[in-house]
Amino acid sequence: MDHRLAQLRALMAEQTITALLVGSATNRRYLSGFTGSYGWLLLTADAAIIFTDSRYTIQAAHEAPNFTFCEVNYAERPLPKLLKAMAEELGLQTIACEAAHLTLAEHQQLEKALGSAISLDPKQNLVESLREVKDETELTTLRRAITLTDAALAAVLERITPQTTEREAAWMLEVAMRLGGAEAISFPIIVAAGPNSALPHAQPGDTPLGEGQPIVIDMGARVDGYHADLTRTIALGTPDARFWEIYDIVLAAQRNAIAGLRPGLATHEADALARDVITAAGYGDQFGHGLGHGVGLNIHEAPGLRRAAANAPAVHLRPGMVTSIEPGIYIEGWGGIRIEDLALITADGAEVLSQAPKLR
């Protein structure tokens, strides 16, 4: 973790931030290694402190040996009081905080406790901007999660039949990933057959997979906190001409995006690489979501590959980013087709990390 702290401190120095209070559990884990359900970090150029409670005393010392441990006790030593004491000890006048991860109520409590001598300075995307680019340790873990996801899908595809229900297939996929070594699933697995597949976030039900209709399978294994994310659309039996028409458009859109990804490309330009293909084929209105999203310690994280929002500054791809590439077309009453891979932005292009076969 030491290089991550060093990077963050360089960023803090650049922005003349003396101290940062980290409230996000994900950012805390990224910087310290501490995975407990409750905790805060206070970071300065010299100090690295973890605030957590007695449930995690032993775990925090084990996971984050280079941090100083400070025990929170909601009754006698609540966080605001401890933070104030620590700020006074370190001589801090301003503490930057994570505006996207601090609730309004927490902010009010902290401000009240800190008083007028110490102020909070809301900031955004400090740690997130580091997390966008994965280091070698992260890539190794992500590759393990992806390989395991690919293998689980392959094993289950051999066993499903048209009589298997969505729910049964989802459970088979979950068991296969867990027995394969996943600590958890990345998100609730989607297995959506026929018209259900027109819902991008369908929930598996008692519908049999059936024959000749699209079956969208969206799944991922979590390994050491890192999330895989994979979608394949398949059909059992013989799909109709419409299936192949839509499948080929989505696949062409995905291929065009992957071929065009490279450092320096704006995220809305990446989105357009796929969207333009789908729009040209007449299905632009049936592709409601963005092309993809970063994955890592969160299943959805920066960068988001999607249409430009008004007033939002453009984000550009950088080597080391890992993002999903998942165009889809959804037709109410008939069904949907989505194809998703994870891709690593390289020095001059992109490497597709998922190996699960497609239908073409």
Added chain:
Amino acid sequence: MDHRLAQLRALMAEQTITALLVGSATNRRYLSGFTGSYGWLLLTADAAIIFTDSRYTIQAAHEAPNFTFCEVNYAERPLPKLLKAMAEELGLQTIACEAAHLTLAEHQQLEKALGSAISLDPKQNLVESLREVKDETELTTLRRAITLTDAALAAVLERITPQTTEREAAWMLEVAMRLGGAEAISFPIIVAAGPNSALPHAQPGDTPLGEGQPIVIDMGARVDGYHADLTRTIALGTPDARFWEIYDIVLAAQRNAIAGLRPGLATHEADALARDVITAAGYGDQFGHGLGHGVGLNIHEAPGLRRAAANAPAVHLRPGMVTSIEPGIYIEGWGGIRIEDLALITADGAEVLSQAPKLR
């Protein structure tokens, strides 16, 4: 859900709140039934509006038929813009918001978009105070989750041996709950053997369960969004005298708490019912956490049964609350013992909902 909305509107009228923006996913589900991963509610005396995106158009209409649907699109119609338009249409000057569920960044964005004519008024515990008391539908679902948890533990206890590892036992419990009908597990299952059981939030590892040492099992099934929570401490083979000494203290503490629970009791008094027994036995310092917590749509929710915090107003038990009762003693190097049941506060006492057998 209609009676819940009616209760909330009565509470809003009492506090002269004209409109409430609900940002918490759990509060949204409680009030509307809509379970999607993204959404907001705007509630007034007459209006009930859901803001969500195109992924959930069909689902929201199905789950929350009495709500008006308003489609968010991050690029052209982001939430702040839609909320402003809706507030103007409804003639709102002030919108209450959930301070504990709105991030500082979201608050800043909304304030900026709403401008000077419409203000946000941060509130806390409006919906949570309703959720503290469970209605009949909720109790039925909770009982299903609890029964299923009890059954899964019983089935797995017949199959484990001293050679079974913590991780294997945790997986057996998870599979038993899922095959029994749980949609998910309530939280990562704890199976902690010997010294590992001294960590209240231990993670299952490759340690065999062994003989004669405490094994803490903390588990729960989630059913239709509602969480069960059950802890038993067992031993395989013949435990030593210390095991029984500690076990009997924890059990006596739990029994004393359950016998004393009743409407009107302050939550810190409930905590003391168990804590005093443990302290009198000389283990007060080894009981670091609170006696229990409410359960429902969240695994941890109000009320918290624990020592009084400075300046916090006392909370009193009310009929219909469901709370865990989980005293524990943790001795570093040796292990820990925790016994946990869920209890329903009744008109004149408490009903223990968990049926899993204890060792005595």
